[in-house]
Amino acid sequence: MKTTVLGCLPYLNVRPLIRSIERRPPEGYELVYDTPSGLAVRLREGSCDIAAVSSFEALANPELEIIPGFAIASDGPVTSVLLFSQRPFSSVRRVALDTSSLSGAALTRIVLADQFGATPEFVRLEPYPADMLSQADACLLIGNNAMLHAPQVPHVLDLGEAWKELTGLPFVFGVWAARRGRADERDLLILQEARRAGMRDLETIAREEAINLGLPPALILRYLAEIMVYDMGERELAGLREFLRRSREHGLLDSSAEVRLWQASEAHPSSR
16 A cells, blocks of 8 residues: 655644544555645655645646645635734734745735735744844734734734635635645545544534633634635635636746646646
8 A cells, every 4th residue: 555645734724624534544644744845845845745725836837736626715814824014014024924934924915915915025034023023014924923913013914804805705825735645535535534533523623622721612613613714615616716817817826827726537637
C-alpha cells in the first residue's frame, strides 16, 4: 500500500476535517502540520501528497488538483482572518501581512484596492501584532492568532465580511488539494468520512478546543457550526472563480492560474 503524506493546518477551523484521522490514522497515512505557506512549500517540493492548502496556492500551482466537494470557507464574517489598523482603511500607507498567510494576504490586497481605493506598501512579517504595528499602519492576522491575540486598534476589518459585501459571494480560504497523480478514490473516501465524523462531533471538538485555546465552548461551537463552511457548493465555486478573476486583475496570479478539479476517472483535472 502506498504511503500518503497528509498536510494539516494547526488551526481551529480545520479541526472538523482532520480530528478523526488524527485519532484513528488510516493505514498508510502520515500526518504533517504546517502553516498555509509552509504546506505550500511542502507540496511544491513533493514532500506532501495531499494538504489542506490555501486556495491561493491551489490556484497558483499548476501541479495541484482541488479535491471537489471540500472547502474551508465563510459566507460572510469569518472572525479569524482580520485586518487591524491604526488608520482608516482608505488611508493606510503600509500593511504588514502575516508570513503564514497566502489567501488572506491576497484578499487583503484586493479588498483594500477594490473597496477602499487604497494601494499601500505591503511587507511580510512574523505574526506578532505589536511588532507588526510598530512597522506598519495595519496588520493582517489569521487563524488562532486573529482570535487570541487581537491588538487594540480603532479599525478592524473582517475580510470574510468585506468580501461578501464586495461580491455577494462566499470566500474560500482553503481546500483539500493533491499533487497531480497522488490522490485516489480511497483518499477521497477517507476525507469524506473524516468530515462527516467531524461534523457529528462538533460539540466534542468545541469542548476540547476550549481547553486548548482558553475560549468559551459556546463561542467555538458557533464558529465551527455557524460561521465556517466545509462544503464546496456552486456558490463557493463561484466565489473561488471570482477570487481567481480579481487576483489576475491585480497581478497577483498570472493567466496560467485556474481552478483545477481532481477527477477520479480522468487522467487530467477539469478546469472551471
